[in-house]
Amino acid sequence: MPRRPSGLPSSEIGDPWPAFPVPNSCSLFPIPCSFILTRNGARCSGIGLGIDPCKEGMFNSRLRKHLPDTPPHSPTGEIVPAPQIAPPAPAASLLSGDADLLVRVQAGDHFAFAQLYSLHKRRIYSLCLRMVGNVSEAEDLTQEAFLQLHRKIGTFRGDSAFSTWLHRLAINVVLMHLRKKGLSLMSMDEAMEPAPEGSPGRGFGAPDMTLTGSIDRMALERAVGELPAGYRLVFVLHDIEGYEHHEIASMLDCSIGNSKSQLHKARLRLRDALRTVPRKEARP
Amino acid sequence: MTEDPSTMTCGEFQNQLAELIGSGEDLAAHPHLLHCARCRTLLADLETIAESARQLLPVVEPPDDLWEHIESAIWSEGSSREPEEEPK
Numbered sequence A: 001m002p003r004r005p006s007g008l009p010s011s012e013i014g015d016p017w018p019a020f021p022v023p024n025s026c027s028l029f030p031i032p033c034s035f036i037l038t039r040n041g042a043r044c045s046g047i048g049l050g051i052d053p054c055k056e057g058m059f060n061s062r063l064r065k066h067l068p069d070t071p072p073h074s075p076t077g078e079i080v081p082a083p084q085i086a087p088p089a090p091a092a093s094l095l096s097g098d099a100d101l102l103v104r105v106q107a108g109d110h111f112a113f114a115q116l117y118s119l120h121k122r123r124i125y126s127l128c129l130r131m132v133g134n135v136s137e138a139e140d141l142t143q144e145a146f147l148q149l150h151r152k153i154g155t156f157r158g159d160s161a162f163s164t165w166l167h168r169l170a171i172n173v174v175l176m177h178l179r180k181k182g183l184s185l186m187s188m189d190e191a192m193e194p195a196p197e198g199s200p201g202r203g204f205g206a207p208d209m210t211l212t213g214s215i216d217r218m219a220l221e222r223a224v225g226e227l228p229a230g231y232r233l234v235f236v237l238h239d240i241e242g243y244e245h246h247e248i249a250s251m252l253d254c255s256i257g258n259s260k261s262q263l264h265k266a267r268l269r270l271r272d273a274l275r276t277v278p279r280k281e282a283r284p
Numbered sequence B: 001m002t003e004d005p006s007t008m009t010c011g012e013f014q015n016q017l018a019e020l021i022g023s024g025e026d027l028a029a030h031p032h033l034l035h036c037a038r039c040r041t042l043l044a045d046l047e048t049i050a051e052s053a054r055q056l057l058p059v060v061e062p063p064d065d066l067w068e069h070i071e072s073a074i075w076s077e078g079s080s081r082e083p084e085e086e087p088k
Helices: A091-106 A110-132 A135-155 A162-180 A217-225 A229-240 A245-252 A256-282 B010-022 B031-035 B037-055 B066-085
Strands: none
Touching: A091 A110, A091 A135, A091 A162, A110 A135, A110 A162, A110 A217, A110 A229, A110 B066, A135 A162, A135 B066, A162 A229, A162 A245, A217 A229, A217 A256, A217 B037, A229 A245, A229 A256, A229 B037, A245 A256, A256 B010, A256 B037, B010 B031, B010 B037, B031 B037
């Protein structure tokens, strides 16, 4: 099976919280105001504009950059002019823009932090939601991830892309939450979730039950959400987020073979689920 | 169980499939697949699922009031931390 290009070396996505001193508290924080972030047509560089940055080789899937949905209001209620959303730009300039924003955030600029939230909120929320499969938990985890970000932003050294660093931070938040809930990696063992013998997942289905080569996105999202937790974690991290097995094994503290096995079984489960969708929906 | 890929059964092939796929090697020319349409179909389906997953984008919008909660929590942290930062 073809593999997408590997992302950054694992050394660059190691512990996103190196042993650096926690930065001084923000000089502008807290401030007695409430920024209002409303949706105003999400824009994504490349994506949605007919260009997939991944396919165009601009950057890999883990570095998909999302431009702000809308600017926050200023503390005085005045709407801050929307950031200029340029046509797909070279990765270098996007990264440069991110760097400028990060400098402001690290300097304690509350408005810049709000912008950073606006830039990354959908990616982080979607990640949390896919990993836990629960809206309420995903909201809590997204909040915790951005709180962690606010606490740790001063430790970001730029060794890896910020989006990669934030992404890993959010994954750690989710994994810590799942461990607290009692999801030990033992529950990921295949013996806990055996596919029924002789089920379609074993590959003995009739030819007319085969996937046709295109899968409805909503059906896939729904099926992923219904996977057992261990399967879902590995599938999301590998097939959606683009992590390699050795990276997943490190994150989940399991063997590479276990990661491969869980992914395979997740795909088999999804195959079962997706092959039943057209027939169910075809019924009056 | 046979060690010869050309004579292995579907069950034997599928038992090795997780590792075979995970290795990243091109399985199109695997001896078992050359004569087994059933396993070719299985592999094609799994590849379709993986490919479709790569197309999934982070399209889910968090609730509008989430930022207010985050901001409020940061405010609380700042307030609770403040006394510790005061010089004694």
